[in-house]
Amino acid sequence: MSRLVVVSNRIAPPDDKKSSAGGLAVGVLGALKAAGGLWFGWSGETGDEDKPLKKVTRGDITWASFNLNEQDHDLYYNQFSNAVLWPAFHYRLDLVNFQREAWEGYLRVNATLADKLLPLIKEDDTLWVHDYHLLPFASELRQRGVNNRIGFFLHIPFPTPEIFNALPTHAELLEQMCDYDLLGFQTENDRLAFLDCISSKTRLTSRGSKTHSAWGHTFRTEVYPIGIDPKEIASQAQGPLPPKLAQLKAELKGVQNIFSVERLDYSKGLPERFQAYEALLEKYPQHHGKIRYTQIAPTSRGDVQAYQDIRHQLENAAGRINGKYGQLGWTPLYYLNQHFDRKLLMKVFRYSDVGLVTPLRDGMNLVAKEYVAAQDPANPGVLVLSQFAGAANELTSALIVNPYDRDEVAAAMNRALLMPLTERVSRHAEMLEVIKKNDIYHWQERFINDLKQITPRTAESRLQNKVAAFPKLA
Structure with missing residues (x-):
């Protein structure tokens, strides 16, 4: 049975009672207990970013965390995730403070995290990535040759094109998100807003209502309203x-x-x-x-x-x-x-x-x-x-x-x-x-089951998709 690898901005390690109380932790731990695996994320500490990953193992679950230097944390977390994406996704363009340096820091941290996770990924692992801090994460992994199934769940709203397309880097973010195999949203409105944003930028083809192709990527979208216990x-x-x-x-x-x-x-x-x-x-x-x-x-x-x-x-x-x-x-x-x-x-x-x-x-x-x-x-x-x-x-x-x-x-x-x-x-x-x-356990079981139904990518299939999307490159 394949392992589950969960990636989120923060993790809830087993020795931290306060952080493990939230709904996400309950759902993630339920999924990890069912499949065994790894929870990978930021330690919550800044400084000494070259320090080896801190690993804690309980049974067949491992928590692996890393540090960020203060500048990267500020650019990736404060200036881009929370001063650009958070207000924009909550329809507050008036509060967006876009700085090109912050965008570059956001990409750099996502790339760094991909480098840190890469040695821990096994061939048949299934990856589940969470929230707006990690929109480009699958793209970074694909560039490093990772063809595993990778799913993404957005915990916050996804804005309509009138809002999202105001972000200077909206096209890059959309194309990066299409490198996920399965994208989950809280509501149908959020799912449709995401697809509308793609349609406004490039050709979007759909097989049925939930499988799509854009920019040479094939991906699925679905609604998974998160629950509680x-x-x-x-x-x-x-x-x-x-x-x-x-x-x-x-x-x-x-x-x-x-x-x-x-x-x-x-x-x-x-x-x-x-x-x-x-x-x-x-x-x-x-x-x-x-x-x-x-x-x-x-x-x-x-x-x-x-x-x-x-x-x-x-x-x-x-x-x-x-x-x-x-x-x-x-x-x-x-x-x-x-x-x-x-x-x-x-x-x-x-x-x-x-x-x-x-x-x-x-x-x-x-x-x-x-x-x-x-x-x-x-x-x-x-x-x-x-x-x-x-x-x-x-x-x-x-x-x-x-x-x-x-x-x-x-x-x-x-x-x-x-x-x-x-x-x-x-x-x-x-x-x-x-x-x-629709409790928290139903939420995670539906998402993981749907993700596992997707055929993993191969280098050949990715190339074929690119050629089909951009025939002049063949």
Whole structure:
């Protein structure tokens, strides 16, 4: 049986409890346990890039990590991945800061990683590469003679041609991505946007709806909405509350809780969310003194100006809202700019009456699924969900809203606060069924099974494809 080689920007080594908590780690480890293999990625450390790979083996799984020098990390990760690709893929061209030097650094790091991985690849290995940091990675491996099956999964949205083609290097990125055998996306819209981008640049031919050829490359596209482990989430949400949380719950008895937790990021729609809550207090005064909105938003990329601006915006908005609507003994909005333990958050989800998940653009948003999985099925809370989150395609029984419409979001929160138990139970049951069916294990099994159905490339087949695409070169 062939090994699985997983490649991602960061890895979750077995001795790092904090990093292994996320959804990607659960799915990747499930796949690796089934097939055995290697997880390859950046160590999270800068400096001493010539240091040998750090390898840790547990059973038939090996974790291999490398360091990057500070300049390469800055160019590849900060300046290109997160200051060009991230904002562009989230439809924020106004925040894109393209520098040719950063593009060259991005390519250089992808080439370096290919050099580091190359000696570890066995002839029958299957490779699974993750996310926007590694768009050119398959191309680098192909240039080094690697003909193994290579799949790619994009965790964030893929933008339409009007957005993507504004990137100065869009054509090069598209052609490089076509060196993957299988490209997976969160939604059908993302998959079609990718194909539309290719069609706008070169001839795209398709056999059926999911197998395509462009630039002399043949590849497959498919939709794989990522899931969670609902049993694990439910287990974390149940059980006794920590003393401080139990005390807080007792203090809030009789107060309905609106709860939201997001990384501090401009794609999450946090300022718009605060405005919607302010509209709720303005238009539905019957809730004054009877509700509380808690927003947890730990800092991410705090050295980037756009993120600093959001933080100041939220601090100002929280102060204004509490100053205008607060009363003695009642603070309507709690904004916490800090990290909380994941298990604790699942318990908070469980006793929250409304889960507010309203990103302006999101690949999937697993918080929405975690909120549903954490609920008590006999007395569940209500999910208010942005139509621009990938999860909205699956969780259709949530209250789906346009996050740019503060009055619509406010009305949805009001409806959620007043929703009768029978409707809450029915909506929750429908969403939980979907979450259980499309869990994280189903996600990785589908992707790996589809990838293994693809016939591996050979040097001859690659040459034939090139000749067919560019007959004048023959």
